[in-house]
Amino acid sequence: MVLSLRPDISSGAFRVWQRNRDATLRNWKTEFLGIAVEPFAVILALGLALGKFVELENGEEYVQFLTPGLLALFPMFASTFECAWGSYVRLEMQGTYESIIATPISVDDVITGEIMWGTTRALVNGTYILLVALLLNPWLHMVDSPWALLVIPVGVLPGLLFSSISIAFASIARAMSHFAYFFTLVINPMFWFGGAFFPFEDMPRWVQIIGWFVPLKHVIDIYRGLINGNLEWSMLGSLAWLAVVTAAFYVLAVQLMRRRLIH
Numbered sequence: 001m002v003l004s005l006r007p008d009i010s011s012g013a014f015r016v017w018q019r020n021r022d023a024t025l026r027n028w029k030t031e032f033l034g035i036a037v038e039p040f041a042v043i044l045a046l047g048l049a050l051g052k053f054v055e056l057e058n059g060e061e062y063v064q065f066l067t068p069g070l071l072a073l074f075p076m077f078a079s080t081f082e083c084a085w086g087s088y089v090r091l092e093m094q095g096t097y098e099s100i101i102a103t104p105i106s107v108d109d110v111i112t113g114e115i116m117w118g119t120t121r122a123l124v125n126g127t128y129i130l131l132v133a134l135l136l137n138p139w140l141h142m143v144d145s146p147w148a149l150l151v152i153p154v155g156v157l158p159g160l161l162f163s164s165i166s167i168a169f170a171s172i173a174r175a176m177s178h179f180a181y182f183f184t185l186v187i188n189p190m191f192w193f194g195g196a197f198f199p200f201e202d203m204p205r206w207v208q209i210i211g212w213f214v215p216l217k218h219v220i221d222i223y224r225g226l227i228n229g230n231l232e233w234s235m236l237g238s239l240a241w242l243a244v245v246t247a248a249f250y251v252l253a254v255q256l257m258r259r260r261l262i263h
Contacts, residue, residue, distance in 0.1 A: 004057035005253055009112050012105035016113025017120070019100075035078075035125055039132045042070060046197075048141070056199065067142045068223035069196025071129050071151055072216055075122035076162045076190070083118035083166035084182060088173055090114075097261060111167055111257050115250065116163040118163030119156060126155040126230045145229025154226070157242050165215075165250035225261055 033134060047063030055064040090096035100110050130151055133142040148210035169182045194216030200208065211217045225235050 008108040010109055011113040012109035017116045020117040035128055039129050050204060058154045063140050064142055067221050068131055068227050071126055071223050072219040073196055074129050074153060075126040075159060076216060078125040079118035079122040079159050079162040080166045082121045082194050083114055083163040084170050085179060086165055087114055087170040091170060101261060107258050107261050108254055111254050114165040115160060119159030122159030123155055127152055141195060143227055145227060147226040147229055150226050151223055154222060161215055161242060161246040161249060164253045168249055168256055169252040171260045177220060190214050195220050215242060215245060
């Protein structure tokens with residue numbers, strides 16, 4: 001049993017990232033079709049159609065309010081599905097991890113490379129969503145500040161976080177059906193309590209208390225400030241909180257996967 005908290009990382013992590021990149025690019029048409037279509041569908045259905053029935057107290061259009069949430073949600077789903085379901089398939093069904101660690105590449109390299117790839121998928125999604133928002137901006141005014149461009153580099157941190165959380169769960173899952181618990185207990189609370197669809201400050205007090213511990217809430221707070229141009233010191237606090245939680249879940253993911261793979 002390996003108990004060291006110090007990751008054994010080498011250039012092998014990049015090789016794992018390359019392996020996942022190449023596998024995805026071989027099926028790029030099916031991989032990216034959903035990415036291309038879904039944002040437009042959500043903006044039309046929620047931002048415009050549902051938005052006609054939603055009035056915000058500050059007079060903001062609902063499609064504008066929704067933009068930071070979309071920029072956080074879609075990348076979260078991308079990294080989550082890649083590093084939860086995708087990692088489990090590579091771990092249990094395809095035997096990919098066992099094959100890789102039979103080479104000089106370590107378990108830590110494998111997990112780090114997987115997390116890097118999950119983060120890449122999140123950044124691709126985030127970049128595309130931002131481009132869609134900028135494309136529609138002359139009509140919908142979804143972006144109010146050039147600070148919005150910082151969403152992309154800032155998006156590295158939540159990409160690492162959600163990828164690490166997903167890998168950690170994949171390491172303890174014993175069947176594909178167990179991911180129903182992951183979706184119900186992890187993804188759903190972030191989806192509903194993160195402030196993506198409803199003003200966080202208008203929620204009941206108990207929901208706000210729970211929501212403060214939801215990582216997605218802090219991501220959305222940062223993105224909302226960047227997109228609206230309303231920069232606040234609390235955004236630095238959210239960044240610091242995300243950094244600490246990301247480091248904790250990265251270490252947890254590595255430790256749990258070592259236990260799973262090293263017998």
